Amino acid sequence: DAGVTQSPTHLIKTRGQQVTLRCSPKSGHDTVSWYQQALGQGPQFIFQYYEEEERQRGNFPDRFSGHQFPNYSSELNVNALLLGDSALYLCASSPQGGFPYFGPGTRLLVL
Amino acid sequence: AQTVTQSQPEMSVQEAETVTLSCTYDTSESDYYLFWYKQPPSRQMILVIRQEAYKQQNATENRFSVNFQKAAKSFSLKISDSQLGDAAMYFCAYRSILSTSGTYKYIFGTGTRLKVLA
Numbered sequence: 001d002a003g004v005t006q007s008p009t010h011l012i013k014t015r016g017q018q019v020t021l022r023c024s025p026k027s028g029h030d031t032v033s034w035y036q037q038a039l040g041q042g043p044q045f046i047f048q049y050y051e052e053e054e055r056q057r058g059n060f061p062d063r064f065s066g067h068q069f070p071n072y073s074s075e076l077n078v079n080a081l082l083l084g085d086s087a088l089y090l091c092a093s094s095p096q097g098g099f100p101y102f103g104p105g106t107r108l109l110v111l
Numbered sequence: 112a113q114t115v116t117q118s119q120p121e122m123s124v125q126e127a128e129t130v131t132l133s134c135t136y137d138t139s140e141s142d143y144y145l146f147w148y149k150q151p152p153s154r155q156m157i158l159v160i161r162q163e164a165y166k167q168q169n170a171t172e173n174r175f176s177v178n179f180q181k182a183a184k185s186f187s188l189k190i191s192d193s194q195l196g197d198a199a200m201y202f203c204a205y206r207s208i209l210s211t212s213g214t215y216k217y218i219f220g221t222g223t224r225l226k227v228l229a
Contacts, residue, residue: 033217042115042202042219043156056214088154097209099144100217102156 002027004093004103012109013081021076021106025093031055032074033100034066037088049074050096078108086110113138115205117220124193125228131178132188132223134203144206145179147188150222151199159201162186190225198227 005024013019025032031050035043045058049068068074072093078085086109092100114137124130136145147159162170162179169177174194178187190197203220 040221042204042221044219045217048214050213055212090156092156097213097215099146099158099161099206101158102148105154107154 004029004091004101006089006091006103006106008106009104010107010109012111014111015081015083017081017110018077018079019081019108021078021089021091021108023074023076023091023093023103025072025074025091026101029093029095029098029101030072031094031096031098032068032072033092033094034074034076035090035092036060037090037105039087043090046076081110083110113140113205113207113216113218115203115218115220117203117223119223120221121224121226123226123228124190126193126195128193129189129191130193130225132190132201132203132225134186134188134220136184136186136203136205138184138205138207140207142208144208145177145186146204146206147175147177147186148202148204148219149197149199150202156202160188193227195227195229198225200224 007022033048034046037043047057052068063079065077088105090105091103094100116135143164145162149157160172174191200222205218207216
């Protein structure tokens, strides 16, 4: 079991660009959540996907959007990147209502 | 709104000694879950220990144990016989129980960096 995998591991973008991050959940998990972890901070919940729908959302603007595919994998899209979007983006998968297993994260740097 | 506070940005412990990391939280709910996660430089968030609020008995997991004081809304982590591999960021987290719509809140503290001295 490969656990939760994320790609890419690192990414550098410039302000105004768009980025897509990818996550494959742990085998048997059908729910995917995304978190943003700024440097020196704890993770902050962005949103959660279950049955290909966004089920709940944290306090993030509409520039942050996502998608879940029939195989439960997920994408996080961020449009019109700002310098403040630089962070570690963590994906976590779980069985519905269960406790999350985290991936290794994608480090995004916006210049 | 629920909050999680970790007031120790950094702690140090001598190898083989014991260290306690502090966490306080605020909630109006009576049932919830509390967690301690470890995040080493590899960035992978690893679950260390979990406590269900309805259980009075403190959770233990090998060298890791918690002191859960529900009335005081305190949830500290004790690491016994500290090892070099314990060096990492430690995050305290709160999770609400499932709502009727199947959603919940997951809130993390700001973390405590633990250094283990040889």
